[in-house]
Amino acid sequence: MxxxxxxxxxxxxxxxxxxxxxxxxxxxxxxxxxxxxxxxxxxIASQGMIHGGLKYALSGALTGASEAIADMPAHWQRCLQGEGDVDLRGTRLLSDTYYMWPRSSVRSRLTAFLGSKLVSSKTTEVSAEAVPEFFKGHLKGPLYRLHDIVLDVPSxxxxxxxxxxxxxxxxxxxxxxxxxxxxxxxxxxxxxxxxxxxxxxxxxxxxxxxxxxxxxxxxxMQKRPLQMVVVKHHIAHPLYVHCLADQFSSTPELTITTHPCQDGAFAWYLGGELAEAGASVDGSAQIARTRLKLAELFPWCDLSDARFHSFYIDRAEARxxxxxxxxxxxxxxxxxxxxxxxxxxxxxxxxxxxxxxxxxxxxxxxxxxxxxxxxxxxxxxxxxxxxxxx
Ligand SMILES: Cc1cc2nc3c(=O)[nH]c(=O)nc-3n(C[C@H](O)[C@H](O)[C@H](O)COP(=O)(O)OP(=O)(O)OC[C@H]3O[C@@H](n4cnc5c(N)ncnc54)[C@H](O)[C@@H]3O)c2cc1C
The missing domain is CATH 3.50.50.60 (FAD/NAD(P)-binding domain)
Structure with missing residues (x-):
């Protein structure tokens, strides 16, 4: 027929x-x-972040990427309220905020950059009272809030x-x-x-x-490979943060989102430089790198009961x-x-x-x-x- x-x-x-x-x-x-x-x-493998491209501007000049993407969080927010071009009412919002946490070595340059006219309206420095529970008592430098959102992708x-x-x-x-x-x-x-x-x-x-x-x-088309890591645990304080390392690049050393699991546990989902560089190593090496990185970044956090898992996936794009x-x-x-x-x-x-x-x-x-x-x-x-x- x-x-x-x-x-x-x-x-x-x-x-x-x-x-x-x-x-x-x-x-x-x-x-x-x-x-x-x-x-x-x-x-389904994505981190669900709807972002305004600030991370692309980190490497210096505003590129075509950061301009094209700048209005997207507001666009999606309208859709979530049923007022956009597609009705997304019913989709679960995991977080209406994304954080950016710089290491001490990039702080001074980052402060100048964030203060510039270009991006000052897109970020806010988080006050001590508003710091997310996970970081309370552990932060030495500033934490910045981006106006990005994180969606539950299955919903x-x-x-x-x-x-x-x-x-x-x-x-x-x-x-x-x-x-x-x-x-x-x-x-x-x-x-x-x-x-x-x-x-x-x-x-x-x-x-x-x-x-x-x-x-x-x-x-x-082209494919760009990643090895993503999932850390499943019972830490009830969600974490949505770009951790910025010493280099001032458009790829944070670690990009973390938190996802509630069907069995009541929580999953940290880890991307960024860890996943890009991890594409060329095997699974056990990737998990060993992840354990070291998390211990270095969050020494106060006990992950002894956590389960680690990694997998490879390609980003597919026009060449x-x-x-x-x-x-x-x-x-x-x-x-x-x-x-x-x-x-x-x-x-x-x-x-x-x-x-x-x-x-x-x-x-x-x-x-x-x-x-x-x-x-x-x-x-x-x-x-x-x-x-x-x-
Ligand atoms: C690990 C990872 C994390 C990411 N995180 C983010 C993020 O947080 N924020 C963000 O903005 N972007 C993110 N991205 C990018 C984003 O996920 C992708 O750009 C986007 O999901 C691509 O969507 P797509 O519909 O083109 O392709 P896909 O999501 O790959 O969908 C393709 C679909 O086509 C189907 N299919 C394949 N072959 C056939 C066939 N022969 N016939 C019929 N159907 C077929 C597949 O089953 C699949 O359902 C991430 C990407 C990756 C890999």
Whole structure:
């Protein structure tokens, strides 16, 4: 059976789900196909931070990245209140604050930087009374508060999925390309063949499989590896902090978020330089490095009962000449396909704006006669975060 749609989205991470919500609200007969579970790639592995890019400005000048991202926390806050372009009411906010904790060696330079006009409105020095419980009595220097937020990613995926549940299906898709890289048809698990005016590839690292099938490849992507660490414990004081080391770079030595687990425990989720440099070592070496780093940073904290776990994951993005992080979200157009990478969870709304604009430029119109449901395909459900599998 051949079924027609206005737009088909391939991949149900933050990019695909945000786009589905936007395009359906605009009246398009759009569906999303997910091969396993919603967010089952980078999104469920992310730290859930919606940030305004201050950490990118740390290395010196404001880059394209810090400008593109600056308004994003306010944008997401509007969505959380049901007043934005996508309704995120029901998503759990883990923290409405993120902290920045400099080591003594960078303090004086950081104080000057934070006092500059450029960033003074984005940070506040935390008063002694307002210092988070975990740090009370242990801080020697200042702690700064950023106006960034941290979301519970499973609840974000659940909210976005439920809003469009009738248009999300779990299925692998076999793609039939023509010689120019256009998608002719998709064959789904139920045997159905699907055709659309436009296809959006939002499969993160999975986009690579489709790109490598194109000869010559019109679009390229890059992967940047990480080895993230989870520390599961029963310390009830949550921690959301960038720990800044001696070097003044855009990557903090440690980036910590805290996640409540289904079994009542808490997980510290550790990224930053620890995860970037850790990509080239094995798991036991990474855990040994983590134990040393935590003992050095938080000597007052007893982690003797904690469980440590690490895993490798790639960030998937549009290829850059220097292999570094792209400045912003990326949208690459080839035939009737748009290949999309948000670069950051934070930038999903910006990516969706770019796609919606492109859909209008391409003259693609909504046609409600294309909105019949697909049959015999299940809803994929939401991926499980790693701390709930330990
Ligand atoms: C460890 C880590 C921490 C991060 N932390 C943050 C953070 O705190 N804040 C922030 O702003 N950004 C963060 N990021 C970046 C952010 O997570 C990503 O930019 C974003 O999640 C990418 O979303 P995506 O939808 O493009 O891809 P993904 O989340 O990878 O989703 C792709 C989806 O496509 C599906 N799929 C794959 N192949 C196919 C196929 N053949 N057919 C159908 N479906 C398919 C997958 O199952 C998956 O559900 C982090 C990234 C990593 C790796």
């Amino acid at each position: 051949l079924v027609e749609k206005d737009i088909v989205i391939l991949g149900g991470g933050i990019a695909g789900l945000w786009l589905l919500n936007r395009l359906r609200a605009a009246g398009f007969a759009a569906v999303l196909l997910e091969k396993s579970a919603l967010g089952n790639g980078q999104t 974000l995926l659940h909210t976005l999925g439920e809003r469009c549940r009738a248009h999300i299906y779990r299925s692998a898709c076999r793609i039939d390309h023509d010689a120019n890289g256009n998608i002719r048809t998709l064959t789904l698990d139920n045997g159905c063949q699907l055709q659309a005016k436009l296809y959006l590839c939002t499969a993160g690292a999975g986009n690579e499989d489709w790109l490598s099938a194109l000869q010559p490849p019109a679009v390229a 850059q000449k220097d292999g570094k992080r792209p400045d912003r979200d990326s949208l690459l157009h080839s035939g009737n396909v748009l290949y999309c990478w948000p670069t950051k969870l934070t930038l999903a709304p910006s990516l969706a704006n770019a796609v919606v604009e492109r859909v209008a430029t391409l003259g693609i119109t909504a046609d409600s006669s294309n909105d019949a449901p697909l049959t015999a395909l299940p809803y994929p459900g939401v991926a499980v975060p790693v701390w709930d599998t330990l």
